[in-house]
Amino acid sequence: MRYRLLTAAFAATAALNIAGPVQAAELEVTHWWTSGGEAAAVAEFAKAFDASGHKWIDGAIAGSGGTARPIMISRITGGDPMGATQFNHGRQAEELVEAGLMRDLTDIAEEGKWREVVHPSSLLDSCTLDGKIYCVPVNIHSQQWLWLSNAAFEKAGVPVPTNWEEYAAAAPALEEAGIIPLAVGQQPWQTTLAFQVLLTAIAGPDAYTKIFGEKDADLAAGEELAKVFEAAAQARSMSAKSNVQDWNQATNMVITGQAAGQIMGDWAQGEFQVAGQVAGKDYTCLPGLGVNEVIMTGGDAFYFPVLDDEEKSAAQADLAKLMLSPEVQVAFNLKKGSLPVRGDVDLEAANDCMKKGLEILAQGNIIQSPDQLMSADSLTQINDLFVEFFNNTSITAEDAQKRFVDLVANAD
Structure with missing residues (x-):
């Protein structure tokens, strides 16, 4: 797929x-x-x-999606719906759609030819239930990244790694220099994210898809996954002194050189940009931990609760169209650090890391996000396992793998 710069990209407001x-x-x-x-x-x-x-009346909810989603869902089911709300692509809003609480956007999608412009098509598929489209995918966010502080490695006197193995091998030198090798926050999803990235990098994209998508418990119990759990134990050791809560606090540790690296999605790029750091100069990015370069086609989408108000309903339709317009797609994604969902726009101003993502996407090296493959309840149980694993060093890699196998076998 070839991306072309739209000359009106930065004139969105005027247009x-x-x-x-x-x-x-x-x-x-x-x-x-x-x-x-x-x-x-x-x-x-x-x-x-x-x-x-x-x-636009901004209804930002502090914290992660795990904190915000229950509040959003409670308002919608409690009869106090907002005009529009963020969820991730996938099954998070499935029950709300089935209950008839979310607006059908099919007519808007057909008018805007979303099926023709949204790439990859799996993003729109994740907004579709029983043939009807219920959400607007606004970006492609991939969690398959390792972000590295060039200054931290310079201070430790070791080269900036090119893959996970080199990174893990540099941990002793980093610690000796007073640098935390790996920054990980305490939000539950962060440890699960780290594990999923390690799984995809070490065992491979096919193994990830079979385990989360096909619920292959036999594969989850095998030797390849044992290597992944050993790497997770290594990551636990490398992040032992990382005592922050939120993901962006962990990113800031990398930006300031307190930590050498972070396994985090490409949304971390927004923090580096706000801090004035330059990709390739101040920090390095390794998609797929430098091992298996893939893009996870997850991201953010907006749903529109059913409203009994004609004017607000009309405004919902206008917002849905705007979010997928070429101009807004470019302006938003340049700031977010994510990739556009439209296949007919380009981010000419993209930094080196964003360009890497575009190249991987163009090559078709993509996997689906966990939210697209597994139910929210099953993912919550897996989150809980890895929170416990990262916080309790008495749990061995072998014990964690056995518990993971049971969760996969019973997942939906």
């Missing part, structure tokens, strides 16, 4: 202001984008929506 809505309305939009890079990105949505004549 969208040409024809305002018939009736302006205020629309509350809930999301969990509160870090520096995330706030800069979501502001692009708000700016475009306000420029159309409507009013």
Whole structure:
């Protein structure tokens, strides 16, 4: 797929202001984008929506998606729906859709030819239930990245690694230099993310898909996964002195050189950009830990609860169209550090790491996100396992693998 720069990319506000809505309305939009890079990105949505004549009412909820989603769901099921709300691609809103609480966007999608422009098609498939489209995918976020502080490795007197093996081997030198080898926050999803990235890098993309998608318990119990759990134990040791909570706090440890690296999604790029750091100069990125370079086609999507208000419903439709417009896709994703879901736009201003992601995507080296493959309840149980594993060194890699096998066997 070839991406082309749209010359109007940075004139989104002016372009969208040409024809305002018939009736302006205020629309509350809930999301969990509160870090520096995330706030800069979501502001692009708000700016475009306000420029159309409507009013964006920001409903940011501090914390991660795990904190925000229950609040969002409670409001929708409790009869106090917002105008639009963020979820991840996949099955997180499945029960709300089945209950008839989410708006059918099929007519808007057909008008905008979303099936033709959204790439890869699995993103829109994850918004589809019984042939109807219920959400707007706004970006492609991949968690398959290792972010490294060039200054930390220079201080430790070792070369910047090119893969996981070299990185792990550098841990003693980093510790001797007073640097934490691996920054990991205490939010539950972060340890699971690290494990999933290790699984994909060490055992391979096929193994990841068979375990999370096909629930292959036999594979989960095998020798290849034993190597993954050994690497997870190694990561646990490397992150032992990482005592921060939020993911962006862990990213800041890498930015400031307190930590040498972080396994985190490409949304970390937004934090590096806000800090004024330059890819390839101040920091290095290794997709797939430098072992298996793949892009996970997860990301963020917006759902629109059913509203009994004609003006707000019209505003919902306008916002859905804006979020997938070429101009807004470029403006938003440049700030977010993610890749656009449209296959007909380019980020010419993309940094080296973003360009790596675009190249991998163009090659078709993609896997689906856990949310697209496994239910939220099953993923929560796996999250709990790895929180316990990373916080309790008495749990061996062998013990954790046995418990993981049981969870996979009973997952849906």
